[in-house]
Amino acid sequence: MKALYLLILLFSFLGFSQSNVYQVVDKNRFYKYAKDLDLESVDVLRENEDSVLIKTSEHNITKFSDLMHEKEHSCGAGSTHFDLQEAIDLMENAAKKKGEQGIFLAYSVSRQSTVNPILSKISATHYEKTIEELSSFYNRYFRSPTAVESSEWILRKWRDITKSRSDAESFLFHHPWSQPSIVAKLKGRTDKLIVIGGHSDSKNYSQNTGLAPGADDDASGIATVTEVLKVLVESNYQPEHTLLFVGYAAEEDGLLGSKDFVNYIKELGSEVLGVIQMDMTIHNTQDNKIHLLTNNTNAAQNDFLKDLIDEYVGVNRWATASLSGGSSDHASWNAQGYPASFPFEAAPGDLNSRIHTTADTLNAPGVNANLGIKFVKLGVSFLVELDK
Numbered sequence: 270m271k272a273l274y275l276l277i278l279l280f281s282f283l284g285f286s287q288s289n290v291y292q293v294v295d296k297n298r299f300y301k302y303a304k305d306l307d308l309e310s311v312d313v314l315r316e317n318e319d320s321v322l323i324k325t326s327e328h329n330i331t332k333f334s335d336l337m338h339e340k341e342h343s344c345g346a347g348s349t350h351f352d353l354q355e356a357i358d359l360m361e362n363a364a365k366k367k368g369e370q371g372i373f374l375a376y377s378v379s380r381q382s383t384v385n386p387i388l389s390k391i392s393a394t395h396y397e398k399t400i401e402e403l404s405s406f407y408n409r410y411f412r413s414p415t416a417v418e419s420s421e422w423i424l425r426k427w428r429d430i431t432k433s434r435s436d437a438e439s440f441l442f443h444h445p446w447s448q449p450s451i452v453a454k455l456k457g458r459t460d461k462l463i464v465i466g467g468h469s470d471s472k473n474y475s476q477n478t479g480l481a482p483g484a485d486d487d488a489s490g491i492a493t494v495t496e497v498l499k500v501l502v503e504s505n506y507q508p509e510h511t512l513l514f515v516g517y518a519a520e521e522d523g524l525l526g527s528k529d530f531v532n533y534i535k536e537l538g539s540e541v542l543g544v545i546q547m548d549m550t551i552h553n554t555q556d557n558k559i560h561l562l563t564n565n566t567n568a569a570q571n572d573f574l575k576d577l578i579d580e581y582v583g584v585n586r587w588a589t590a591s592l593s594g595g596s597s598d599h600a601s602w603n604a605q606g607y608p609a610s611f612p613f614e615a616a617p618g619d620l621n622s623r624i625h626t627t628a629d630t631l632n633a634p635g636v637n638a639n640l641g642i643k644f645v646k647l648g649v650s651f652l653v654e655l656d657k
């Protein structure tokens with residue numbers, strides 16, 4: 270704690286960014302920790318049953334994120350906005366969508382003869398190498414030059430994987446800050462979208478621009494998305510609907526990249542059949558199961574994931590859980606009414622305590638790249654079984 274206050278004092282002394290932003294935060298958590306914030310610079314603009322909308326400085330947001338990280342072991346504590354109306358819309362939409370199940374889909378598991386040969390092409394060596402290379406950037410903090418370099422690295426990798434396909438397209442999706450999101454698209458016969466993503470940024474929570482390898486959080490998710498793309502292309506899979514592979518920027522600072530991207534998809538008016546988020550896939554010391562998080566996710570789609578895991582990973586290799594603080598980019602989709610799921614690496618009592626530090630590496634205790642292969646299998650089967 271002491272180090273944190275010293276850091277904040279130092280930031281204040283240096284005149285570190287004092288610009289105000291808007292954040293929608295969990296109401297219970299806000300009031301639980303409000304006493305630890307510099308409340309003179311926090312304006313509570315509105316609140317409802319679940320959330321509070323505050324206007325405050327960027328460094329107060331960082332402080333709140335740090336508190337969430339320290340006390341609740343969570344990442345992506347709230348939803349940050351530069352635009353007030355956007356924050357209000359998010360808050361109102363979330364209240365409206367509460368309890369809704371999104372679109373109805375007749376989920377079924379019926380394409381074993383297509384899925385199984387694709388799964389046989391998964392390379393654990395290639396998967397681990399992607400994590401290793403991505404976590405070798407000094408950090409992928411969304412305001413750092415190395416975040417831009419690492420995003421360009423992912424783009425090159427996805428372009429290389431898809432170079433044989435005339436129906437593929439990979440591009441950077443730019444935001445009001447320097448780190449872009451990365452998108453690869455395999456065009457289907459229809460424009461309906463099925464989305465798989467992870468977040469491309471990493472952050473050292475005790476010093477934003479410090480060393481942050483982010484191997485588990487979330488090079489593992491990007492490696493999962495990359496491996497899914499690779500085996501689909503190697504199998505020359507021709508999609509019926511359009512498959513999107515996304516590396517979201519700036520997740521750690523309030524799901525910023527995914528919010529921007531989901532707004533873009535919403536403006537396009539695209540129909541989205543399903544969204545799956547891969548964020549932390551290689552740490553587990555207890556059960557080697559996939560934990561389906563119930564927070565901000567679609568219950569019907571989660572049931573579909575249970576069937577997929579039973580069929581393609583192993584019977585009962587799943588559990589359900591709710592995280593007290595953890596969130597990820599699926600929440601940005603869910604908030605706008607799209608069906609989203611978040612399969613997670615371990616139970617809430619078995620969290621990787623080294624995320625957001627210099628020690629989030631492939632060598633950390635409880636971390637093993639092979640644990641992530643089940644998420645690649647789930648990702649492939651999700652895309653292919655939904656693609657009908």
Ligand SMILES: [Zn+2]
Nearest residue numbers: 344486487548
């Ligand atoms: Zn994460």
